[in-house]
Amino acid sequence: MFRNPAYQYNFYEILEVSPAATSGVIEAAYKALVKKYHPDLNAGISDHKIKLLNMAKEILLDDSKRKDYDSAMNFNHHKPKFTSDYNSTHSLSIENEKLKNEIRALHKKIENLKSQPADDGNVFVICTNCGTKNRLPDLSYLNMQSIKCGLCKLPFGTGNRDFEKERDLKEKASAMKKTADVEWRRVSANINKIEYNRIESLLNKYTEIQQVYPRVYGIKTKLKSLKDELLLRNSNIVVMRKIAMECSDELSKYKSGGIFGLFKNEKVINDVKEKLSGELLMYPKLSEEKLTxxxxxCEAKNVVKISLFVANHENILCGHCHVNLFK
Structure with a gap:
């Protein structure tokens, strides 16, 4: 009778259990080792180990095959009083102690790192293109032109900046900003009632500051607020047409030409001109609207541009009878 080729292996050692281990211990050991040695779960591991594990499971979990295997291999069948496997438990305790030692070593390493200065082993490099301060590891042995700035994404050492000139421009821009900020505090409190020219002038000041030194803090938000207000004023056609209609209604009250051309009642015209002059300060585009x-x-309807009316109302003639409209 030929010897079974499987009997050349010690399956108890392969599964890392004792010959007295129960079926439950053997199955648990098999599952744990499969996860450890399966080639699909662990790259670079040969499938030889998994084949031996499968062979051991097939034999040791079958009572008749295990009995034949134990008799052929002359294993001791006397089981201890307790069913727990001493060798398996002992190996697990050893593994557990190793893990504890590794954890202690890691904690010690973390504490050492915390006790070191924050910039230990690091260097601070100022970008020659944008002036940003970059924190880098000690890479003095490398070519700095191969390392890029974290802000402008340009390699270090490729710029040619005059830092003294830049410092002077920064101081100049800061001084200009202080002056502009005084006006900003006056304007921003009630910006929707401020004259258009004041807002435009302040916008030009901040734009000039940004051109002198672009990185002055706190300008972008103010620029956006001023631009939005000017855009709203220029695009608010409904309000401007409403003003033009109200002024046209006021002018309709002007009827008298005076006594023999004298003692003319021009109060209505003066009131309308005064109102339009004030509104033009708020809405410059109002000058393009028209009065009726x-x-x-002759009772003919005439359309007069507001800019012409405010500038020279006395010389506006009727388009039908050519009579002076406001005399």
């Missing part, structure tokens, strides 16, 4: 006025002589 019916001629007192």
């Amino acid at each position: 006025f019916n001629c007192r002589s």
Whole structure:
């Protein structure tokens, strides 16, 4: 009778259990070792180990095959009083102690790192393109032109900046900003009632500061607020047309030409001009809107541009009878 080729292996050693181990211990050991040695779960491991584990499971979990295997291998069948496997438990305790030692070593390493200065082994490099301070490891042995700045993404050492000139520009921009900020505090409290020219002038000041030194803090938000307000003023056509209609209604009250051309009542015209002059300070685009006025002589409807009315109302003629409209 030929010897079974499987009997050349000690399956108890392969599964890391004792010959007296129960089926439950053997199965648990098999599952744990499969996870450890399976080639699909662990790259670079040969499938020879997994084949031996499968062979050991097939034999040791089958009572008849295990009995034949034990008799052929002359294993002792006397089981201890307790079913727990001493060798398996002992190996697990050794492994557990190793893990504890590794954890202690890691904690010790972390404590050592915490006790070291924050910049130990690091260098601070100022980018020659944008002036940003970059924190880097000690790479003095490398070519700094191969390392890029974290902000501008350009290699170090490729710029040619005049830092003294830049410092002077920064101081100049800061002084200009202090002056502009005084005006900003006056304007920002009630910006929707401030004259258009004041807002535009302040916007030009901040734009000039940004051109002198772009990285002055706190300018972008103010620029956006001022630009948004000017855009709103220029695009608010509904409000401007409403103002033009109200002024046209006021002009319709102007009827009298005076006594023999004298003692003319021009209070209505003066009130309308004063109102339009004030509104033009808030809405410069209002000058492009038009007033409507019916001629007192022929009752023809005339359309007059607001800019022309404010500048020279006395010389505006009727388009039908050519009579002076406001005399």
